[in-house]
Amino acid sequence: MARARWTAHDVPDQQGRVAVITGANTGIGFETARVLAGCGASVIMAVRDADRGKRAAARIAADVSGADVSVLRLDLASLASIRSAAEELHATRSGIDLLINNAGVMYTPYGTTADGFELQIGVNHLGHFALTGLLLDMMLPVPGSRVVTVASAAHRQAGTMNLDDLNWRHETYDRTAAYGRSKLANLMFTYDLQRRLSGRSQTIAVAAHPGGSDTGGSRRAVSGSSRLHRAVFAVVRPLLIQPAHMGALPTLRAAVDPSVQGGQYYGPDGLAESRGHPKVVRSTARSHDQAAQRRLWSVSEELTGVTFPL
Structure with a gap:
């Protein structure tokens, strides 16, 4: 008998667990x-x-009786804000069970963060790299703790990751490739983090992607595309796009399913991994290049000034 598809009803009891979710006010993060x-x-x-x-948070409190939800100010485009948020968590919490690196920007025109990083790599990868490094000491002693980083099938659009020019100082900027590289970096970071954690901690690192989900980021990306692209997308949309609550399932499964193993990558089980229920999926060979992973880690440490307690 085939196993039933995994849904939100399969989430086990989370009483006593602390979950930090970036970008939790909307879309996948909110769900x-x-x-x-x-x-x-x-x-x-x-x-x-x-x-x-x-x-x-008020919407969740209205829907969920007795919900324990709080808000933490965090701007992933600012290392100062990331450090401030980490300091606040250290001061107010004794440990963290789940860190869900969900927030992101998508297909933006060229721009920079407060620290001069190209916006998409700066927010999607470097911001989460720094946050994870600053919070990991709160997770390592916690049994069953997990770092879940939300990637994207768009990592396949990355082309060659230029590790000597993460911030697009010497290349002609391509917002599609830049987004793909930031999502490729999410996967490379997850796989390298898991390797560094393996055998040293009960904490594991896992990745997920939501497929094609109806979120503010995806709608803005489509609205900023060409008229032809918008027309084609309107035709194929029913085949490729699912509601945000379905798009959140791979993240949820990566975060809570007891069968999850470190270094796995979850995505939808449907056509082209664009919609459906969560299962283990595969990423590109480039994402598994260990030499490139180590180089990305080194560059990320240099740019952010954050080292991990490993």
């Missing part, structure tokens, strides 16, 4: 926060706009 809060977790919504975060 992840809502489900975890509903299963008893103490959820910290780490968001750039605290007012929007508070409104999102």
